Structure formats: C-alpha cells, structure tokens
Amino acid sequence: MLKILSLGAGVQSSTLALMAENGEIEKPDYAIFADTQSEPEHVYTWLNWLESQLSFPVIRVTAGSLRQELLDACDGIRGAWGRPAFFVKNADGSVGMTRRQCTQDYKLDPIMRQVRELAGVKPKSRGPIEPIVQQIIGISFDEAHRMKPARFRWIRNSYPLVDRRIHRLQCVEWMHKHGFPTPPKSACTFCPYHSDAMWRDIKHNDPGSWNDIVYLDERIRNGQHLLLKGTPYLHRSCQPIDLVDFSCATDYGQADLFGNECEGMCGL
Numbered sequence: 267m268l269k270i271l272s273l274g275a276g277v278q279s280s281t282l283a284l285m286a287e288n289g290e291i292e293k294p295d296y297a298i299f300a301d302t303q304s305e306p307e308h309v310y311t312w313l314n315w316l317e318s319q320l321s322f323p324v325i326r327v328t329a330g331s332l333r334q335e336l337l338d339a340c341d342g343i344r345g346a347w348g349r350p351a352f353f354v355k356n357a358d359g360s361v362g363m364t365r366r367q368c369t370q371d372y373k374l375d376p377i378m379r380q381v382r383e384l385a386g387v388k389p390k391s392r393g394p395i396e397p398i399v400q401q402i403i404g405i406s407f408d409e410a411h412r413m414k415p416a417r418f419r420w421i422r423n424s425y426p427l428v429d430r431r432i433h434r435l436q437c438v439e440w441m442h443k444h445g446f447p448t449p450p451k452s453a454c455t456f457c458p459y460h461s462d463a464m465w466r467d468i469k470h471n472d473p474g475s476w477n478d479i480v481y482l483d484e485r486i487r488n489g490q491h492l493l494l495k496g497t498p499y500l501h502r503s504c505q506p507i508d509l510v511d512f513s514c515a516t517d518y519g520q521a522d523l524f525g526n527e528c529e530g531m532c533g534l
C-alpha cells in the first residue's frame with residue numbers, strides 16, 4: 267500500500283514526519299505539502315529545514331496564490347470560489363460566516379490530484395474498491411473531532427497521533443526531547459480562523475505579514491465583487507483588524523476555529 271503523509275508543516279504533521287524518520291511510526295513513501303502561497307515566510311523556512319531532515323520525498327503542490335485570488339475576486343477579475351470564510355456583519359446587526367472553500371480548493375484538491383497521480387488512479391474515476399493508499403494525517407488526540415473518513419474507498423486515512431493519544435503539547439515536547447526546534451503554526455497569514463493569540467503573535471512578531479493583513483482586511487470591505495450581503499471582516503469581532511484590542515489577557519488560550527468545520531488539513 268502506498269503511504270502518503272499530508273504535511274501541513276505545522277506542529278503535528280512536522281512531528282509525525284520526524285517520528286517517521288526516527289522509526290517511531292512507519293515511514294511514508296511521500297509527504298505532500300499543499301502550498302497556498304500565503305503562509306508566513308517562517309513556515310517556508312521551516313519546511314525547507316524539515317525537508318532537509320527527511321529521507322522520503324516532500325512533494326509541494328499548489329493551486330496558486332490564495333491571497334492573489336482574494337485580491338482578484340475583490341477586483342472582479344475572477345470569481346471568489348476559493349475564498350476564506352469571512353465574518354460578515356449583516357444590516358440587522360447579526361454576525362455570520364460565509365462558506366469556506368479555500369481548504370477544499372487550495373489544500374484538499376491539489377493533494378488529491380497528486381495522490382491520484384502517485385497511485386495511478388485516473389482523475390475523476392472512482393478508483394479501486396479496496397484501499398491502495400494510506401493517507402497519514404497529523405491530527406493530535408486533543409483535536410480528534412477533526413478526524414474524517416476518506417472520501418474514496420481506495421484511500422484509508424490513518425491518525426497515528428490519535429492512535430497513540432498524543433496531544434499537541436506532547437508533540438512539542440517530543441520535538442524538544444529529540445533536539446528539534448518548536449515547529450511554527452502553519453496557516454495563511456490572513457486566515458479568519460486564527461485565535462486572538464495567533465493574531466497577537468503576528469502583530470507583535472511579524473510586522474510584514476501584519477501590514478498585509480490590515481491591507482487585505484480593508485480590501486475585502488471595498489471588494490464590491492465579492493457579492494456579499496453584509497460587510498466582511500477577517501476578525502470575529504467584526505471590527506477592522508487594526509482596531510481590535512489584542513492586549514486583553516482574558517482570551518489567552520482561546521482555541522482557533524479550525525475545528526469548527528475543518529476537513530483536517532489547515533493548521534496542522
């Protein structure tokens with residue numbers, strides 16, 4: 267069976283990759299990283315380093331730049347099919363969230379195209395009825411609710427961290443115990459699913475990304491072509507992100523929102 271690690275280049279999947287290299291779990295034949303071309307620079311630096319530590323190939327696939335698609339959608343150059351799920355304030359004051367399509371279009375679909383190619387399963391075909399691919403996914407025990415069965419009968423998903431009851435924090439501990447640095451949290455810089463702790467971290471430690479986030483947050487409100495009924499915001503408070511007060515300590519420890527409807531690929 268072909269073994270493929272879905273590598274998000276975050277804490278959990280990076281730990282899995284190194285555990286495999288260390289012989290603690292079965293080594294995959296390939297790791298696949300789906301690049302939205304919208305991650306912070308330090309994630310790409312981390313990925314380069316991680317790749318240098320692994321004896322199995324890391325294949326990078328991409329559907330293009332999600333950031334650029336967002337800007338194009340604001341300008342009406344092309345549709346907004348792959349956009350992130352914005353928070354939207356409606357005329358009656360209620361707050362909702364638009365449908366998220368980016369994980370499917372920029373993570374799951376490019377990975378699936380590559381898996382099909384590696385497994386010799388033609389695009390759009392239903393494939394064999396028995397599993398021929400094991401897809402290894404780095405969901406930790408504390409996020410076990412994000413597990414999902416594979417979409418196709420020929421793929422079997424496996425969750426070694428859940429099987430071993432390993433939490434996210436224990437992944438970090440494992441990395442340190444083996445002399446490795448702490449992996450970054452991987453996600454697009456402007457992802458509306460960030461926790462406040464994550465926004466705060468970007469604001470304080472990555473001014474280049476922060477300035478771009480402020481710019482994008484403004485652009486989506488001027489993006490007439492996004493065809494939204496309400497007013498979109500990147501932050502859940504529905505305020506312009508540069509006006510959000512991130513100094514309050516009470517939200518420390520707030521979880522990110524990936525678990526709400528995540529299909530198990532972003533932020534791992």
Ligand code: SF4
Pocket residue numbers: 302332350366368369372373452453454456457458459532533
């Ligand atoms: S990290 Fe966020 S914005 Fe990027 S693809 Fe995932 S859900 Fe979408």
